Amino acid sequence: MPGGTISLKAALTVQRLFRGFKDRHKLRRKVLLQAWDELEKKEEAELHYSSRDVGKLTQMYASLVERGGTEALGRRPSITNGKTVGGEYKASLSWLAEFMDRCGKADYDNKPMPENSLISLLRQTGEILRKLPNVVNIDLKGDVRLIVVGDLHGQVEDLLHILKTHGLPNKNKWFLFNGDFVDRGNHAIEITIILFTLKMLFGDWVFMNRGNHEADDINARDGFQDECVEKYSLEVYNEFNKTFTTLPIVHIVNSKALIVHGGLCWEAGVTIETIQKIDRFCLHPEWESVMEDLLWSDPGGPKHNGASQNDRGCGCIFGEDIVEEFFEDNPPLNFVIRSHEKKEAGYEVHFHGKLITVFSASNYCGDNGNDGAVLELMPSLEYKIHTFYATPPGDGDEKFSDRYSTLAASVTAKLIHRIAENRLQLLEYYSQCNKELQQKVTKHESKKEFKNDEAIITRVEWARGLREVLKLNIKFLHIQTMLGVPLLGVGGKKKGKFNYVDWLGKFAPTNTVLKLKKSAGEEIVKVKETLNKITQVLLKHRVAVKSMFRYFDANGDGEISLQELTNGLVILGKVYNETFKEEEVKELVNYLDKDGNKGIDYSEFLAHFSVSSPELTKALSRVPSKDLMRGCSLQDLGMLSSRRQHRTRRDSVVKGGINVDI
Numbered sequence: 001m002p003g004g005t006i007s008l009k010a011a012l013t014v015q016r017l018f019r020g021f022k023d024r025h026k027l028r029r030k031v032l033l034q035a036w037d038e039l040e041k042k043e044e045a046e047l048h049y050s051s052r053d054v055g056k057l058t059q060m061y062a063s064l065v066e067r068g069g070t071e072a073l074g075r076r077p078s079i080t081n082g083k084t085v086g087g088e089y090k091a092s093l094s095w096l097a098e099f100m101d102r103c104g105k106a107d108y109d110n111k112p113m114p115e116n117s118l119i120s121l122l123r124q125t126g127e128i129l130r131k132l133p134n135v136v137n138i139d140l141k142g143d144v145r146l147i148v149v150g151d152l153h154g155q156v157e158d159l160l161h162i163l164k165t166h167g168l169p170n171k172n173k174w175f176l177f178n179g180d181f182v183d184r185g186n187h188a189i190e191i192t193i194i195l196f197t198l199k200m201l202f203g204d205w206v207f208m209n210r211g212n213h214e215a216d217d218i219n220a221r222d223g224f225q226d227e228c229v230e231k232y233s234l235e236v237y238n239e240f241n242k243t244f245t246t247l248p249i250v251h252i253v254n255s256k257a258l259i260v261h262g263g264l265c266w267e268a269g270v271t272i273e274t275i276q277k278i279d280r281f282c283l284h285p286e287w288e289s290v291m292e293d294l295l296w297s298d299p300g301g302p303k304h305n306g307a308s309q310n311d312r313g314c315g316c317i318f319g320e321d322i323v324e325e326f327f328e329d330n331p332p333l334n335f336v337i338r339s340h341e342k343k344e345a346g347y348e349v350h351f352h353g354k355l356i357t358v359f360s361a362s363n364y365c366g367d368n369g370n371d372g373a374v375l376e377l378m379p380s381l382e383y384k385i386h387t388f389y390a391t392p393p394g395d396g397d398e399k400f401s402d403r404y405s406t407l408a409a410s411v412t413a414k415l416i417h418r419i420a421e422n423r424l425q426l427l428e429y430y431s432q433c434n435k436e437l438q439q440k441v442t443k444h445e446s447k448k449e450f451k452n453d454e455a456i457i458t459r460v461e462w463a464r465g466l467r468e469v470l471k472l473n474i475k476f477l478h479i480q481t482m483l484g485v486p487l488l489g490v491g492g493k494k495k496g497k498f499n500y501v502d503w504l505g506k507f508a509p510t511n512t513v514l515k516l517k518k519s520a521g522e523e524i525v526k527v528k529e530t531l532n533k534i535t536q537v538l539l540k541h542r543v544a545v546k547s548m549f550r551y552f553d554a555n556g557d558g559e560i561s562l563q564e565l566t567n568g569l570v571i572l573g574k575v576y577n578e579t580f581k582e583e584e585v586k587e588l589v590n591y592l593d594k595d596g597n598k599g600i601d602y603s604e605f606l607a608h609f610s611v612s613s614p615e616l617t618k619a620l621s622r623v624p625s626k627d628l629m630r631g632c633s634l635q636d637l638g639m640l641s642s643r644r645q646h647r648t649r650r651d652s653v654v655k656g657g658i659n660v661d662i
Helices: 002-066 093-103 115-130 156-166 188-201 224-231 234-244 272-276 290-296 320-329 400-404 407-421 423-440 443-449 459-470 500-505 522-552 562-575 582-592 602-606 614-621
Strands: 135-138 145-149 173-177 206-208 250-253 257-260 307-309 316-318 335-338 347-350 355-358 372-377 383-388 559-561 599-601 652-655 658-661
Touching: 002 407, 093 156, 093 188, 115 188, 115 234, 135 272, 145 156, 156 188, 156 372, 156 383, 188 206, 188 224, 224 234, 250 272, 272 290, 355 372, 407 423, 407 459, 407 614, 423 459, 423 500
Parallel strands: 135 250, 145 173, 173 206, 257 335, 335 355
Antiparallel strands: 145 372, 250 257, 307 316, 347 355, 372 383, 559 599, 652 658
C-alpha cells in the first residue's frame, strides 16, 4: 500500500536521523572527555612544577612579616567556634552515624565539628598510622572480603553511597581506601573525618593508602586548602598535612596482590624492601623518587613498552613489560590494584588482567558523567566490581542527559584561559601559516577569497596551531564553535578559511582601567601600566597568585589590607621577574579600594582581568572561578626537562638509592 510504504520510509528516515544524532553525540562526548583528561594532566604538571615558586614566595613573605614589614593581624575564628567548644575527640559509632546523616542532607550546614575536636582526631589518627610500616600486609581468610575504594576527591556523596550499600566495616568485610580523599570536591574534610573515625573504631578492618593529593604542594592549590580556610583555618590545614605524612604507601593482600594509589616505578629493580626503606614522613615526595612514582604513575596502552615520561609531570607511563619485571623482582606478586585515573565505567582492566584501575568518584568534578566503582576482593584474589552513580542530596531527579551538561562548559572555560595567555605565540604561529598559504593559492583564488594583506588561515592550520602552541593533544576541530570560531568563513563559506586576528582579538585582556575618567591624566597612565604588568602575571600564574594571596590575608577574613597587597605584589614581582615599585603599587591600591574601607576583596581584584569578548566572557561565567584550576605554562616556569629517559626492561637497577646503568 502506498500509505504503508510512505510510513515505512518515514520511520527509516527518523531512525537514520536518530542514529546520526546519537553517533555525533557519542563522538562529541568522547572528544570532550579526552580534552578534559588532557587538561587535568596538564594542570597537575603545572601545579607540581610551580610549587617551587610557591614555596619561595611564601618564605619571602614570612620573612617580611618577621621583620615587621606588615601589621600584625588577628586570626579569624573558626566557623564552628572551635576554640570555645569541643575538646579531645572520642570516637563513637553513634556520633559517626549522626554525622553521616547530617552530611547526607541537602541542607547540611558545612560545619563538621569543633576545631579543637578535629585537631584531636587528626593527631590521634596520626599516632595510629605512624606505627604502621610503609608496606602493610593484609591476610584475608575464610569469608572475609576486602572492599577497595578508589579516589573520592571530596565527593562525600560517593563515600556515603558506598557505606550505605556495603555497610560499615565488620569482621567479614574490611575496607581499604586507596588515596586521594581530598581536593576538587567540596567535602574533603567530611570524608577524612569519616575515614579517620572508621579507622579509630574498626582499626583492624580499615586500611588507607596515601594518594598524590595528600601532599601540600598539590592540595594547597587544588581546593583542599580553600576548604580548610573557609571552614576552619590554616592551622587545621597544616594539621591535616601532618597527618597525611603518616599514611602508608602500599598494601599487599595475601602476599600476591599489591594495592597502591598510582603505579609502578621508572627505575628497575625496585623491591618491596626498597619501598619499606622510604622515609614517607614528608609533606610531599621528592621529585623523581620511588615514592613519587608510586603515587603518580599511570599504565600505558596495550602496545606501550617500557617506562616513559608522564604528561602529569610526575611518575611515569609504564607498560606490561614493566609490570612483569616488577613481579619477577617481587615474587609471589602477580596482581596490581591501583586508582589515580578517572574511568568512564569506574574501572578498567589492563595488561591481560595483571592490573586494574578502580576510581570511586562518580560524575567526577560534577561534569564528567562517569560511574564510580569499588572492587570486592576475595581471599582467592578473585574479585567483583560494583559500579554506581551517586547524586548529591536533592539531585535525585537528575536526568541522564544532565550528567554531561557541564562538561562542555568546563572544557571551554579552561581552554579560553589558555588561549588568552598564549595569544601572542598563536598570533606568531598563524602569521607564518598565513604567509605560506598566500604563497600556495593561485592568483584567481587570492582575488576571490582574500586580499594579500588579510590574516586568513584554514581551520586545519588553526587546530594544528593550538595543539603545538598549547601543547595539548585535543581534537580542536570538533569544538571550534565552542571557542568562538565563526561557522562561516570569509566570503560566507561554511567552515571556510577565517580571519585569525579577529578571532584572537576576542581573547585580548581587558580591565576596568578603560572605564576610568580621562581627567585623571598621567596618573591613569601609570595605573594602566601597572595593571598591564599584573595582567601578564595573573594570566600565567593565577593558581600560584591565588594561593599566595591567601597567605597575605593573614587573619583569614577574606580581604587583603592595603599594606598586605603592597608588600605582596613587591615580593611577587621579585619571584616572577617583574618590577613592581612600591609607589606604583600604592597608586594601584588606591584605585582598587573603591569603597574606601582600606581592604580589597580578592575575587573583586581578579575580576579586573578577563577576556574582552562578551561571547567568551559569557562562556566563562558558566563555570565557577574556583573550578578553573590553572597553572602556568611549563616554559614560563623555566621547567627543566626530566633527568630520566625512556627505558625498557633492565635498563637500570637501583642500588643504595643510586641509578646504575646496566
